[in-house]
Amino acid sequence: MKRICLLLICISLIGCKTTKTAVAATTPETPKSIPSDSFVDAFYEGRNDFKTVAIKASAKYVDEHQDQSVTADVRIKKDEIIFLSIRFLGITMAKAIITPQEVRYYEKINETFFEGDYATLSKWLGTDLDFQRVQNLLLGEPIENLKGKKVKQTSDGTSIRIDDTSDKQIPKAYTFDASNLKKSEVKQPAENRNLEVNYPAYATQQGRNFPAQILIEALHPKGKTNIRINYNSATFNEELSYPYSVPDGYERVFIE
Template sequence: MQKLIRSTIILVIVVLSLASCKSRKITDKSVDYLPAKTIVKKNHDARFARTSVKASMQIKYRGKDELPNINGSLRMVKDSIIWLNFSKLGFPIAKLIITPSDVKFYEKIGKTSFEGDFKLISSWLGTDFDFEKVQNLFLGETLLNLESQKHQVTIKDGKYELLAKKRNPIFDIKYAIDPIHFKVVKEEITHAQKNQNLSILYRDFNKINESLFPKGFLITAKADDMTTIIDVNYKNVQFDVPLKFPFAIPAGYRNIELE
């Protein structure tokens, strides 16, 4: 009986300690200062290391037009191809396929299509994008390589904030890095000359088969007087499973012309 009581007490203590750790609020005072080089290395070590991703998504979009909530499917082979399928109430409405060299897209409602470079995605998001940036966006990585420049570190809102020591003549970018798992939780890019601002906020990370993957992300893009908001939540995430990428633009669709 004594052993049972003792075991129960130990179990309760463990559960309470885990709960207190989980709910502990991280403040500036609770974050130890680390050199930028150490933070960048830890972020690199925490990068997504799987070959492919398959996931379903729930998406909200507000921009030039406010779209009803839609569902999406993501299939990705790192550094090779990104395939997206969008549907509403079970009916397919659009497909998008991205490779390092081009972007192809079609949507069934207006029967329009696009085949070209990354101008389409850049126009949607309000700032310049290429394949690597799109891939990093979905994987929860910094859009730009942190190792390519030196940073200064401040501790703000319980996170490490990195800002490049040498200011880029075209844009400013700052990152908020979590002090526990060292993944990026927020990044903001500002193009002063183009009057553009892009903010990406990640809603925590799940550990799936020993790999950290974002629960979702919120994009807020501002260009002149236009604001675009894209809210993505992941569901049913799988890694390294067989994938297919069916894509064919139907006949008779009108091609979108971008300036």
């Protein structure tokens, strides 16, 4: 449970909707034409313009050691807090709070808790992460904001690829259809680490495009981790609480 808690903290779950109803996936759009130099600005225009969002979701985690499915409640105050509550068989087994400064979680099986910065998460996932990068990943946006970046843009007529060339040590590439991000790739060849995030389906509600499913594959020297996330329902712009308190008697852990 400790391993899945930590990974689901940083690859948490997000969906965007204005009413609390089931999320319906739509068929990916095949673009009739691909914008040129203005594509990046057009992509960001009006996207994810919410203040808070609450989500109910399910996730499946697979690595060399385990195969586990959980459900989760996620509450986000944009750019400030990501709150995550993980349940197994209907019982809350872990909670987490992510802020721009730190990550905190506790889990009930071993009665332990963790407090730390993003260095640990970066090591586990195979790419440098901070709050903004995690939030972008969850929202179906490029891991790093592409505005003002030095990029290379190509198209095959049905999709557009943007290579972030600002850091040659860590190549990043993003594939889009006419309006949505379909895949993010981050490579760290010197450290034998790769992160690939696919968005195979989107849903649209009142003009909002958001992922209906996220497929994540992280390759690292110790093996491979896969996470599949599905959104079940979401609610926008309501007043949210973020209840988090480590129970008495829990032991602090340090993850290497």
